[in-house]
Amino acid sequence: MSVESEETLSDAAEEKKLVRKIDLYLLPTIWLTYCLAYLDRINIGNAKIAGMMDDLHLTSDQYSICLVVFFVSYVVFEIPCNLILSRTRPSIFLPLIMFAWGAVTCCMAAIHDFSHLVALRFILGIAEAGFAPGVLLLLSSWYKKNEQSRRFGVYISAAVLSGAFGGILAGAITSSLHGAHGITGWRWLFIVEGVATCGVAIIFRFILLDFPATTKKLSEAEREVAIRRLEEDKVNSMREDSTHLSPLQAISLALQNWKTWLLAVGYMVIVGCSTLSYFYPQLVKQLGYTSSSSAQYMVVPIYCASFVTLLITSILCDRRTALRAPTISLLLLLSTSCAVVASATAGSTARYILLIFLACGLWAANGLALAFAASAFSALPQDVRGVSLAFVNSSGNLAQIYGAYLFPEEDEPRYLKGFIVVSALCGLGIFVYAAAVGGLKCGM
Numbered sequence: 001m002s003v004e005s006e007e008t009l010s011d012a013a014e015e016k017k018l019v020r021k022i023d024l025y026l027l028p029t030i031w032l033t034y035c036l037a038y039l040d041r042i043n044i045g046n047a048k049i050a051g052m053m054d055d056l057h058l059t060s061d062q063y064s065i066c067l068v069v070f071f072v073s074y075v076v077f078e079i080p081c082n083l084i085l086s087r088t089r090p091s092i093f094l095p096l097i098m099f100a101w102g103a104v105t106c107c108m109a110a111i112h113d114f115s116h117l118v119a120l121r122f123i124l125g126i127a128e129a130g131f132a133p134g135v136l137l138l139l140s141s142w143y144k145k146n147e148q149s150r151r152f153g154v155y156i157s158a159a160v161l162s163g164a165f166g167g168i169l170a171g172a173i174t175s176s177l178h179g180a181h182g183i184t185g186w187r188w189l190f191i192v193e194g195v196a197t198c199g200v201a202i203i204f205r206f207i208l209l210d211f212p213a214t215t216k217k218l219s220e221a222e223r224e225v226a227i228r229r230l231e232e233d234k235v236n237s238m239r240e241d242s243t244h245l246s247p248l249q250a251i252s253l254a255l256q257n258w259k260t261w262l263l264a265v266g267y268m269v270i271v272g273c274s275t276l277s278y279f280y281p282q283l284v285k286q287l288g289y290t291s292s293s294s295a296q297y298m299v300v301p302i303y304c305a306s307f308v309t310l311l312i313t314s315i316l317c318d319r320r321t322a323l324r325a326p327t328i329s330l331l332l333l334l335s336t337s338c339a340v341v342a343s344a345t346a347g348s349t350a351r352y353i354l355l356i357f358l359a360c361g362l363w364a365a366n367g368l369a370l371a372f373a374a375s376a377f378s379a380l381p382q383d384v385r386g387v388s389l390a391f392v393n394s395s396g397n398l399a400q401i402y403g404a405y406l407f408p409e410e411d412e413p414r415y416l417k418g419f420i421v422v423s424a425l426c427g428l429g430i431f432v433y434a435a436a437v438g439g440l441k442c443g444m
Contacts, residue, residue, distance in 0.1 A: 014225060015225060015229055018218075018222055018225055018226060018229075019143075019147070021218070021222070022142055022143075022209065022226070023151075025207065025208070025209045025217060026138070026139070026142065026151075026208070026209055027151065027154050027155075029204050029207050029208050030135055030138075030139070030154075030155055030158075031154055031155065031157070031158045032158070032200060032204075033094070033098055033131070033135075033158075033200065033201075033204060034131070034132075034135065034155060034158035034159060034162075035158040035159070035161065035162040035165070036098075036102070036162070036193070036196060036197045036200060037098070037101065037128055037131055037132075037197075038158065038159040038162040038163070039162045039165070039169070039193050039197075040101055040102065040105045040124070040128075040193055040194065040197055041070070041124070041128065042162075042163065042277065043105075043170065043189055043190065043193055044066065044067070044121070045277075045279070045280075045281055045282075046170035046174070046186075046189060046281065047170075047174075047186035047189055047190070048063060048281070048282075049281050049282065050170065050174040050185050050186040050189065051174075051184055051185065051186050052186045055184060055186070056111065056112070056113060056114060056117065057113075057114075058114055058117075060408050060409045060410065061408075062114050064405050064408070065118060066114075066117050066118055066121050067121075067400075068401050068405075069118050069121050069122045069125065070121045070122065070124055070125040071125060071397050071398065071400045071401045072122070072125065072401065073122045073123070073124075073125030073126045073129065074125035074126075074128060074129045074394075074397055075129075075394045075397050075398045075401075076129075077125070077126050077129035077130070078129050078130070078132075078133045078390045078391075078393060078394040078397070079133075079251065079387055079390045079391060079394065081097075081129050081130030081133060081134065081390070082130070082133045082134060082137055082386040082387060082389070082390040083247050083250065083383070083386065083387065084130070085130060085133075085134045085137060085138075085386065086137065086244070086382055086383050086386045087244060089210045089214065090134065090138050090208060090209065090210050090211065091205065091206075091207075091208040091209065091210050091215075092205070093130065093134065094130070094131060094134055094135075094138075094204075094208060095201045095202070095204045095205040095208065096201075097127055097128070097129075097130045097131060098131065098197060098200070098201035098204070099197075099198050099201035099202065100127040101124055101127035101128045101131075101197065102194045102195070102196070102197030102198035102199075102201060103194065103198060104120055104123050104124045104127055104194070105124065105190055105193055105194030105197060106190060106191055106194030106195060106198070107120055107194075108120050108124075108190040108194070109183070109187040109188070109190040109191045109194070110187075132393050132397075133386070133389055133390035133393045133394070135155060136370060136373075136374060136389040136390075136393060137382070137385065137386045137389055137390075138209075138211070139151050139152065139155065139374065140235070140374040140377070140378065140385060140389065141211050141212060141230075141235075141237060141382065141385075142209070142212060142226065142230075144229065144230065144233040144235060145233055145235070145321060145374075145375045145378060146318055146321055147318065148318070148371040148374050148375060149313075149314045149315075149317045149318040149321070149324065149367070149368060149371040150314050150315055150318050151371075152314070152367050152368075152370040152371040152374065153310050153311055153313070153314025153315070153367040153368075153371075154314075155367070155370070156310060156363065156366050156367035156370065157307055157310055157311065157367075159363075160303050160306045160307045160310060160363050161303060161307055163277055163280070163299065163302075163303040163306075164299070164300045164302075164303035164304055164307070168297065168300060169189075169192075169193075170189055171297055173185060173188050173189045173192055174186055174188070174189055177192075211237075211382075212226040212227050212230070212237055213227060213237065233378075234378060234379050235378040235379070236378065236379055236380060236381055236382060236385065237382070244383055245381060245383045245384065247383075249383075250381075250383035250384050250386070250387045251387050253380070253381075253384045253387075254380075254384050254387035254388040254391060255387075255391070257377075257380075257388065259376050259377070259388075260377075260388045260391055260392065262432065262435070262436060263369070263372070263373045263376060263392050263436070264391055264392045264395035264396075265395070265428075265432055266328075266369060266429055266432040266433055266436065267369050267370075267373065267392050267393070267395060267396040268395045268396050268398065268399040269332070269399070269425045269426065269428050269429035269432065270328075270332070270362060270365050270366050270369055270396065270429060271366070271396030271397060271399050271400060271403075272396070272399025272400060272402070272403045272425055273335065273339075273362055273403070273422045273425050273426055273429075274362050274363070274366065274400075274403075275399070275400045275403025275406060276358070276359070276362070276403075276406075276407070276418075276422065277359070279406075279407040279418075280299045280302060280355070280359075281299055282407065282409070283351075283355065283407070283415070284298045284299055284352065284355075298352075301356060302355055302356050302359045303359070305356050305357075305359070305360050306356075306359045306360050306362075306363040306364070307363075309360040309361075309363065309364045310363050310364045310366075310367050312364075313327055313331070313364045313367070313368060314364075314367055314368065314371075317368055317371070321375070324368050324371060324372045324375075325372060325433045325434075325436045325437045326433075326434075326437055327364075327368060328365045328368050328369055328372070328429070328433040329429075329430045329433045329434050329437075331360075331361040331362075331364050331365040331368075332361060332362075332365055332426045332427075332429040332430045332433070333361075333426075333430055334357060334358075334360070334361040335357075335358045335361035335362050335365075335422070335423075335426045336423045336426040336427050336430070338354040338355075338357045338358035338361070339354075339358055339419045339420075339422040339423035339426065340419070340423045341354055342354040342355065342358065342419050343414055343415070343416050343419035343420065343423075344414075346413040346414045346415075358422075361426075362426075365429070369433075372433075372436070373388075373389060373392050374389065377389060399425075406418035406421055406422070
């Protein structure tokens with residue numbers, strides 16, 4: 001074997017070892033953080049059927065408002081948060097905001113009326129706004145294009161599994177702790193999950209990586225390998241002596257890029273339809289599971305099937321990155337078909353099965369859409385990439401504002417309006433990602 005071949009093998013082994021080390025630092029921390037973030041975000045749905053609506057005398061419209069105000073503040077603060085993150089240390093910024101939203105979640109246990117709930121949901125949106133776009137920027141700053149689908153799949157799987165665990169946890173907490181110390185079960189739900197988030201945030205302050213050029217948890221040689229391998233894959237990586245763009249320059253360059261707008265529309269479709277997850281307990285309970293605990297537990301298979309689908313598609317699309325956009329279109333076609341048929345199968349086992357397949361399509365498409373966007377913006381400066389990814393993510397969450405009104409209780413049992421909107425949006429997404437196959441070469 002030639003000296004050059006030996007050096008190549010040595011470099012490949014060194015890079016593989018480094019990627020495993022990066023995975024060990026990043027993936028468990030990001031996964032658990034997002035799991036807790038998603039639990040703190042959707043536990044309002046579990047609290048709803050565990051007695052919160054009656055205790056606070058909330059109407060269906062007021063509940064929808066409580067969902068909406070979270071996303072209003074969340075969307076507004078995403079881009080500013082990523083501009084801050086690109087200039088600071090993720091190992092400080094992300095745990096700090098995590099502790100903040102955990103504290104806000106705890107405070108929700110003390111609410112006594114609609115105004116308290118609205119105010120705290122708005123503050124929760126501000127606290128969580130920096131996490132998701134921050135993670136997108138952090139992952140896209142460490143991994144090559146053909147490594148991203150699996151990593152984003154792991155990231156999104158946290159939301160999927162937290163939906164499953166959330167049902168189990170909510171059922172256990174609301175039933176076993178109800179009445180303890182004179183506190184109702186749904187209030188204990190906020191306390192337990194909020195305290196867990198605060199505790200994990202403190203631990204993660206000492207584990208999470210910063211950016212490749214600035215992290216102190218890797219040696220100087222490892223940092224250089226991390227930067228070099230990204231540059232060889234045409235992924236723009238900041239060095240310590242790199243100059244940051246001004247916030248206005250970063251925003252301007254991001255919004256002038258047509259890819260930003262196309263992928264924002266595509267992700268808006270996916271996340272807007274995924275608002276359905278807030279109504280899973282309600283939809284399942286309507287199928288005949290009169291006990292709130294039974295309804296919580298019957299949501300679990302929906303998320304478990306979605307988790308398996310997400311992992312399979314993520315692995316396959318890293319092996320063949322050209323399949324990302326076509327696979328997203330096919331997954332949205334599956335969800336479209338299921339939404340159409342579900343509107344005509346109210347109160348039957350068939351609707352439950354259709355909900356499972358509908359969720360599988362949406363969650364798997366979600367992970368691939370993020371990997372596709374990260375690859376699309378890989379050559380952009382870090383500041384611009386951070387704004388572009390935040391804009392795509394915020395556009396998706398903007399769709400959840402109207403998504404919160406798709407399944408009001410007065411539409412029982414068919415929820416015709418909700419399923420029609422979901423099917424129409426998924427249909428739009430099919431064309432967006434079909435267009436992306438021809439219009440984008442990145443991630444392929």
